[in-house]
Amino acid sequence: MKPKIYILIVEDEPEVLDSIVRDITEFEEHFEVEMADTAEEAEEIINEITEGENLIGLILCDHVLPGKNGVELLIEMQQNEKTKPTKKVLITGQAGLEETVKAVNEADLKHYIAKPWKKSELVKITRNLLTDFVINQVKDPLPYMQILDMEKIADHLRTSGGMTDQ
Secondary structure (H helix, E strand, O other): OOOOEEEEEEOOOHHHHHHHHHHOHHHOOOOEEEEEOOHHHHHHHHHHHHOOOOEEEEEEEOOOOOOOOHHHHHHHHHHOOOOOOOEEEEEEOOOOHHHHHHHHHHHOEEEEEEOOOOHHHHHHHHHHHHHHHHHHHOOOOHHHOOOOOHHHHHHHHHHHOOOOOO
16 A cells, blocks of 8 residues: 655644645645644644654644744654655744744755745645655655646656656
8 A cells, every 4th residue: 555645734723724724625635634733733643644654745834833833843853754855834924034044954944935825826835845745755656647746747757767758
């Protein structure tokens, strides 16, 4: 059985969480979506998902959370071998320059999205980052072509020897 790839959303405001989930609905056919409203709850979910062969392809994380903040969570994920490859996105209206720089330097942050965001921007970023994750982490990216960046996956398959021209 092939491993499932998850999208993890960490956001403590229910209406913002609902907006994110609604905006990325098109990915749910190929990716499991999990939600947490604190970094501590996210850590529990991360441990459950990564216990077996399953992977977290993308985390969309708020910065200001009750308890541990989002940047701290992303840094911890970067230090964990199982979640190091996860593509990390900070969605916030509150992170200052210092926290953002820390996230980029220590958590390998792939994107920063300011609140409020445009749905098209969130979808584009999600598609690009999940495409990169699938290309680097999945043996057969073919099943993901219809939802992700078809051209990028086809190029990868051609250059990696996964596809041959007949």
